[in-house]
Amino acid sequence: MKTKELIEAGRDFYRRGWSLGTSSNYSAVVSREPLQLLLTASGFDKGNLTEDHFVVVDGSGNLARPSEHKPSAETALHTMLARVLGAGAILHTHSVAATVLSQAHCHEGFLNISGYEMLKGLSGVKTHETAFNLVIFPNTQDIAALANEVEARLLDPENPLRHGFLLSGHGLYTWGQDVTEARRHVEVLEFLLEVLLRRQQHPCSL
Amino acid sequence: MKTKELIEAGRDFYRRGWSLGTSSNYSAVVSREPLQLLLTASGFDKGNLTEDHFVVVDGSGNLARPSEHKPSAETALHTMLARVLGAGAILHTHSVAATVLSQAHCHEGFLNISGYEMLKGLSGVKTHETAFNLVIFPNTQDIAALANEVEARLLDPENPLRHGFLLSGHGLYTWGQDVTEARRHVEVLEFLLEVLLRRQQHPCSL
Amino acid sequence: MKTKELIEAGRDFYRRGWSLGTSSNYSAVVSREPLQLLLTASGFDKGNLTEDHFVVVDGSGNLARPSEHKPSAETALHTMLARVLGAGAILHTHSVAATVLSQAHCHEGFLNISGYEMLKGLSGVKTHETAFNLVIFPNTQDIAALANEVEARLLDPENPLRHGFLLSGHGLYTWGQDVTEARRHVEVLEFLLEVLLRRQQHPCSL
Amino acid sequence: MKTKELIEAGRDFYRRGWSLGTSSNYSAVVSREPLQLLLTASGFDKGNLTEDHFVVVDGSGNLARPSEHKPSAETALHTMLARVLGAGAILHTHSVAATVLSQAHCHEGFLNISGYEMLKGLSGVKTHETAFNLVIFPNTQDIAALANEVEARLLDPENPLRHGFLLSGHGLYTWGQDVTEARRHVEVLEFLLEVLLRRQQHPCSL
Numbered sequence: 001m002k003t004k005e006l007i008e009a010g011r012d013f014y015r016r017g018w019s020l021g022t023s024s025n026y027s028a029v030v031s032r033e034p035l036q037l038l039l040t041a042s043g044f045d046k047g048n049l050t051e052d053h054f055v056v057v058d059g060s061g062n063l064a065r066p067s068e069h070k071p072s073a074e075t076a077l078h079t080m081l082a083r084v085l086g087a088g089a090i091l092h093t094h095s096v097a098a099t100v101l102s103q104a105h106c107h108e109g110f111l112n113i114s115g116y117e118m119l120k121g122l123s124g125v126k127t128h129e130t131a132f133n134l135v136i137f138p139n140t141q142d143i144a145a146l147a148n149e150v151e152a153r154l155l156d157p158e159n160p161l162r163h164g165f166l167l168s169g170h171g172l173y174t175w176g177q178d179v180t181e182a183r184r185h186v187e188v189l190e191f192l193l194e195v196l197l198r199r200q201q202h203p204c205s206l
Numbered sequence: 207m208k209t210k211e212l213i214e215a216g217r218d219f220y221r222r223g224w225s226l227g228t229s230s231n232y233s234a235v236v237s238r239e240p241l242q243l244l245l246t247a248s249g250f251d252k253g254n255l256t257e258d259h260f261v262v263v264d265g266s267g268n269l270a271r272p273s274e275h276k277p278s279a280e281t282a283l284h285t286m287l288a289r290v291l292g293a294g295a296i297l298h299t300h301s302v303a304a305t306v307l308s309q310a311h312c313h314e315g316f317l318n319i320s321g322y323e324m325l326k327g328l329s330g331v332k333t334h335e336t337a338f339n340l341v342i343f344p345n346t347q348d349i350a351a352l353a354n355e356v357e358a359r360l361l362d363p364e365n366p367l368r369h370g371f372l373l374s375g376h377g378l379y380t381w382g383q384d385v386t387e388a389r390r391h392v393e394v395l396e397f398l399l400e401v402l403l404r405r406q407q408h409p410c411s412l
Numbered sequence: 413m414k415t416k417e418l419i420e421a422g423r424d425f426y427r428r429g430w431s432l433g434t435s436s437n438y439s440a441v442v443s444r445e446p447l448q449l450l451l452t453a454s455g456f457d458k459g460n461l462t463e464d465h466f467v468v469v470d471g472s473g474n475l476a477r478p479s480e481h482k483p484s485a486e487t488a489l490h491t492m493l494a495r496v497l498g499a500g501a502i503l504h505t506h507s508v509a510a511t512v513l514s515q516a517h518c519h520e521g522f523l524n525i526s527g528y529e530m531l532k533g534l535s536g537v538k539t540h541e542t543a544f545n546l547v548i549f550p551n552t553q554d555i556a557a558l559a560n561e562v563e564a565r566l567l568d569p570e571n572p573l574r575h576g577f578l579l580s581g582h583g584l585y586t587w588g589q590d591v592t593e594a595r596r597h598v599e600v601l602e603f604l605l606e607v608l609l610r611r612q613q614h615p616c617s618l
Numbered sequence: 619m620k621t622k623e624l625i626e627a628g629r630d631f632y633r634r635g636w637s638l639g640t641s642s643n644y645s646a647v648v649s650r651e652p653l654q655l656l657l658t659a660s661g662f663d664k665g666n667l668t669e670d671h672f673v674v675v676d677g678s679g680n681l682a683r684p685s686e687h688k689p690s691a692e693t694a695l696h697t698m699l700a701r702v703l704g705a706g707a708i709l710h711t712h713s714v715a716a717t718v719l720s721q722a723h724c725h726e727g728f729l730n731i732s733g734y735e736m737l738k739g740l741s742g743v744k745t746h747e748t749a750f751n752l753v754i755f756p757n758t759q760d761i762a763a764l765a766n767e768v769e770a771r772l773l774d775p776e777n778p779l780r781h782g783f784l785l786s787g788h789g790l791y792t793w794g795q796d797v798t799e800a801r802r803h804v805e806v807l808e809f810l811l812e813v814l815l816r817r818q819q820h821p822c823s824l
Contacts, residue, residue: 117377121228141744200820393432428635
């Protein structure tokens with residue numbers, strides 16, 4: 001069931017150009033105690049996933065069931081988000097807008113997204129008058145260190161990171177209580193990133 | 207039948223990126239006396255609507271048939287448009303172009319759209335030489351007040367609002383005598399918004 | 413057979429956003445002596461055409477077979493192109509790029525398109541080193557006068573109009589010996605218009 | 619099997635607008651000794667390829683099996699890439715972004731693509747910190763001379779051309795050990811070209 005939902009998410013994201021070139025990875029929690037996640041295996045076309053393109057990993061990111069495939073290189077982010085936030089599904093996409101904006105604004109460390117009705121598609125947001133900062137982390141191949149850095153921001157007592165984050169020149173991570181909610185968050189945030197990118201190019205902003 | 211037409215509209219709008227993230231809402235009048243509208247329920251994916259994702263409301267926006275779902279939060283706009291204009295179908299979409307332009311031009315209160323052949327796709331327009339002002343209202347979560355404000359503009363004796371309107375940073379409302387005409391109006395206006403946005407970025411306009 | 417080809421062309425053009433809102437019209441010659449064209453009837457959704465959405469007109473644009481539908485308002489352009497050029501199919505599309513560029517460059521009267529490999533997709537063009545001027549006519553609702561004006565340019569002995577033309581703020585007309593060739597010409601020209609629009613927005617051009 | 623993979627690649631590239639108007643050509647090696655390639659025949663719609671739209675050519679680009687069709691005009695590039703690099707599949711696409719950027723940067727001779735996570739989708743690239751120059755050759759109709767020029771760059775002992783190249787105002791060539799890898803490389807490079815084009819239009823870059 002969750003496999004099917006992730007397969008359908010991949011088909012749609014691929015069609016929209018958000019998961020080209022075997023980029024992206026998706027997961028869903030299949031057990032809480034012990035923590036186990038269904039996760040896309042490394043290196044497959046996200047537009048044509050089948051059940052064979054997933055692995056099951058434990059809370060440490062090791063294979064919980066034998067598989068000939070390797071888990072995604074970014075497994076540690078998925079397991080951390082499932083553990084720290086209790087997220088039921090985590091989706092990571094690579095869109096053109098996320099790549100351009102995360103690189104252009106990386107030195108500021110966040111993108112301010114305020115005043116848009118679409119923000120109400122984020123879980124818990126009740127009005128467009130919300131001011132939301134989408135945090136941007138510098139990209140790295142050291143996923144363990146990155147997971148620690150993100151975890152510290154999630155647990156920040158004053159201004160905890162919420163809803164999702166960008167990796168510079170790389171893409172978007174977001175999550176939800178289940179695949180349906182996580183997929184809605186991908187659509188909301190990717191839509192808003194496209195709005196921001198085109199808004200910045202509008203003559204009123206130049 | 208009307209349910210099927212709204213389901214197909216949703217599938218196409220979702221594919222085009224005009225109804226992402228459970229945004230948008232669609233309605234069709236199913237009875238005039240008393241007024242009853244078939245309306246999308248709140249919070250469902252518009253690309254995969256089924257008969258179960260609709261409710262029937264009366265002219266006051268209350269459920270006319272028992273349902274476990276809630277009507278859209280913007281029901282009062284739909285019922286007002288059906289009542290005041292006699293519209294048979296009302297469609298609300300959230301596109302990138304509508305979001306960017308409605309926000310950039312909100313302080314002016316309208317977008318001038320003139321000289322385009324596509325305007326002839328709006329009911330009653332016979333020539334591209336029509337000058338059309340697409341009115342923009344500031345966004346609000348007070349839908350009752352907004353419905354009153356829009357109604358006053360629809361009934362303005364000198365310059366009545368016609369064809370559709372924008373909510374700033376939010377999206378487009380348009381309507382028609384039936385779902386087919388309302389859907390044509392969505393396509394015409396969304397096309398023209400995309401034209402305007404790209405025209406404004408053209409070097410001749412900078 | 414030709415009906416089916418035009419139906420498929422419409423489905424693809426609609427999907428790409430080149431024939432939204434019941435805009436556009438398509439024709440194919442079904443008889444030469446006397447001249448008769450299969451032509452889209454006025455006012456139907458181009459993404460969902462059926463055999464019932466076509467009429468057959470004679471060389472003067474009158475119905476050659478009884479029909480409850482009206483021929484397209486732009487019939488005179490189709491019959492003229494079939495008569496003067498011997499075109500076997502004529503396709504008219506309304507894209508965002510064609511609308512923006514035809515309006516921005518209307519005062520010059522043409523768009524220069526040179527140096528692109530894609531030009532070789534136009535019938536008779538053998539090298540990208542071809543310099544091609546895509547003629548732009550001011551838009552009008554007087555289709556008879558426009559047809560005469562275009563005909564004069566087609567018959568210009570020194571610099572005859574070839575491959576297609578734009579109507580300002582309106583769209584593209586192109587043609588071919590059959591539907592396959594005409595559709596290839598639509599794709600080539602719409603591609604090149606999108607290239608030009610984005611090229612003009614490139615910082616090297618500002 | 620390889621025919622089917624190339625047919626599916628064509629359907630997807632056509633849908634994305636990377637192979638419009640019968641542009642593009644695709645090949646896969648079917649025999650190494652002697653070298654034989656399955657290659658798209660000249661002049662067919664890439665969105666609707668069938669087995670009949672392919673030819674088999676030998677290492678010199680001559681038909682290795684009788685056919686009523688002509689091999690693509692760019693056959694010599696395919697056979698050279700298969701011979702010099704041992705590529706198992708070669709894909710050539712014509713996108714808007716590749717056309718605009720290759721023309722705008724042709725005088726520099728390359729596009730610098732650095733710092734993007736998506737680069738890891740290129741075979742052998744392990745980190746986004748890779749600096750990659752995508753070489754641009756001036757366009758020409760002398761394919762034999764072009765093939766020699768590209769071959770010299772592939773064999774350059776100091777800085778051999780890798781991953782793909784652009785032809786100015788024309789499009790992208792890339793390859794892989796099989797159709798799956800070559801198609802991944804098309805998606806990665808076309809994605810990055812779109813990123814670069816939009817990045818250059820971003821106000822931070824103006």
